Amino acid sequence: MKIKNNQIYFGEIKAEELVEKFGSPLYVYDFDQIANNIERLKRAFKIVGLKIKIYYATKANSSLALLRFLKDKIEGIDASSPYEARISLEAGFSPHRIMITAPALTIEDLGYLLRKNIGINIDSFSQIDQIAKIVNFYRIGIRVNPLIEIGSHQHIRTGGKYSKFGIMPIKVTEAIKRAKNKGLEVNGLHCHAGSNWLAKDLITFKKITEVMTKTAQKAGKFTKLTYLDFGGGLGIPLKPKEKNFTTNQLVQYANIIKKSINKVKVKEARIEPGRFLIGDVGVLLTKVVHISKGEKPINVVIVDAGFNVFGRPFLYGAYHQIIVTTKANINKFHLKKYMIAGNLCESGDVFNASKKELRIMPILEENDILAILNTGAYGFSMSSQFNLRLRPAEVAIINGKDKLIRKKEDYQDLIKNQIA
Numbered sequence: 001m002k003i004k005n006n007q008i009y010f011g012e013i014k015a016e017e018l019v020e021k022f023g024s025p026l027y028v029y030d031f032d033q034i035a036n037n038i039e040r041l042k043r044a045f046k047i048v049g050l051k052i053k054i055y056y057a058t059k060a061n062s063s064l065a066l067l068r069f070l071k072d073k074i075e076g077i078d079a080s081s082p083y084e085a086r087i088s089l090e091a092g093f094s095p096h097r098i099m100i101t102a103p104a105l106t107i108e109d110l111g112y113l114l115r116k117n118i119g120i121n122i123d124s125f126s127q128i129d130q131i132a133k134i135v136n137f138y139r140i141g142i143r144v145n146p147l148i149e150i151g152s153h154q155h156i157r158t159g160g161k162y163s164k165f166g167i168m169p170i171k172v173t174e175a176i177k178r179a180k181n182k183g184l185e186v187n188g189l190h191c192h193a194g195s196n197w198l199a200k201d202l203i204t205f206k207k208i209t210e211v212m213t214k215t216a217q218k219a220g221k222f223t224k225l226t227y228l229d230f231g232g233g234l235g236i237p238l239k240p241k242e243k244n245f246t247t248n249q250l251v252q253y254a255n256i257i258k259k260s261i262n263k264v265k266v267k268e269a270r271i272e273p274g275r276f277l278i279g280d281v282g283v284l285l286t287k288v289v290h291i292s293k294g295e296k297p298i299n300v301v302i303v304d305a306g307f308n309v310f311g312r313p314f315l316y317g318a319y320h321q322i323i324v325t326t327k328a329n330i331n332k333f334h335l336k337k338y339m340i341a342g343n344l345c346e347s348g349d350v351f352n353a354s355k356k357e358l359r360i361m362p363i364l365e366e367n368d369i370l371a372i373l374n375t376g377a378y379g380f381s382m383s384s385q386f387n388l389r390l391r392p393a394e395v396a397i398i399n400g401k402d403k404l405i406r407k408k409e410d411y412q413d414l415i416k417n418q419i420a
């Protein structure tokens with residue numbers, strides 16, 4: 001995405017042209033930028049001399065076209081459900097490049113995963129027991145809860161005492177023995193303690209990694225570990241004062257992981273970034289439908305998307321920058337404070353970080369198109385049909401050209417599984 005003469009462009013295409021062609025609301029992803037994000041990460045690990053295996057966290061955005069695009073650029077997939085594993089197979093990832101880490105795997109789920117030979121990081125003793133009921137032998141990883149949390153919101157912090165995920169460090173040896181007794185072999189440890197953290201949190205990440213190191217050293221006495229997986233979580237700047245990781249800070253991140261790997265002496269280091277790869281490449285375009293004209297206590301703008309299309313402000317109070325596609329440089333325009341509200345019948349359905357965080361914008365008009373930034377991750381993948389609103393189309397920009405990768409839904413999509 002670039003800004004030229006106050007207009008937002010994707011390659012040489014104006015944002016409004018995309019809306020004219022594909023409708024509004026519309027997700028647009030600059031695939032060309034994804035390759036840069038991957039390169040930034042890989043370069044940091046190259047600098048510290050550690051071969052890293054990147055397993056993309058599919059939950060961030062599970063579009064088939066995206067997975068196909070990623071297939072030759074990264075090592076593998078971190079799936080959080082059997083269908084995320086299945087779509088990754090369809091995208092061309094072979095089973096040994098896919099692993100799943102999920103808190104609930106039914107007998108049917110496990111049956112599918114085991115038949116397909118997909119890697120599993122077990123989340124509980126119960127998952128060990130249930131796998132052993134289906135197969136006589138399987139290699140598994142263990143998700144460890146380091147009892148430390150990290151991340152930008154309580155809903156996406158996954159470590160700590162009050163977390164449903166993983167196995168406590170002091171119980172890992174017991175898990176290994178339990179698995180062994182049932183014919184399973186533990187060959188990896190996994191840890192993801194939370195999401196969307198920035199360089200200031202590297203100290204916490206280091207502490208988490210130290211717990212992993214100690215846990216792995218102890219586990220190594222009971223089983224042969226071949227990989228350590230340090231999860232995802234690297235964030236992107238969302239609020240105006242937040243900063244992206246610099247190369248130096250990414251090198252610090254890589255170094256923390258390298259130290260752990262050196263101490264444990266396993267063959268493979270894995271990470272599972274989602275947001276870092278795809279978050280900042282996505283923009284949600286949405287059209288202004290109504291603007292209040294003095295009849296409401298504040299200036300309210302209603303757009304044609306709601307939290308069913310992009311839920312992060314509603315779910316996490318997340319701040320996402322919003323730009324008018326034809327008035328991108330706000331210093332050149334008269335400004336006003338607005339509530340940018342969604343089209344759903346729910347009071348919290350606003351794209352400001354909260355109902356009280358009014359956004360300073362150029363004076364808006366009906367039919368203006370707004371670009372909600374940094375919406376490539378946890379945008380479409382969390383969308384729903386609440387209020388019987390349709391999920392939007394998705395477009396990828398590849399080599400500067402637009403390509404429709406998902407059609408907008410229609411009425412039939414809303415009712416196709418209903419039986420009346």
Ligand SMILES: Cc1ncc(COP(=O)(O)O)c(C=O)c1O
Binds near residue numbers: 273
């Ligand atoms: C197990 C696991 N791995 C990786 C990720 C990816 O996180 P992020 O998108 O913050 O990198 C998540 C996110 O919830 C996760 O639960």
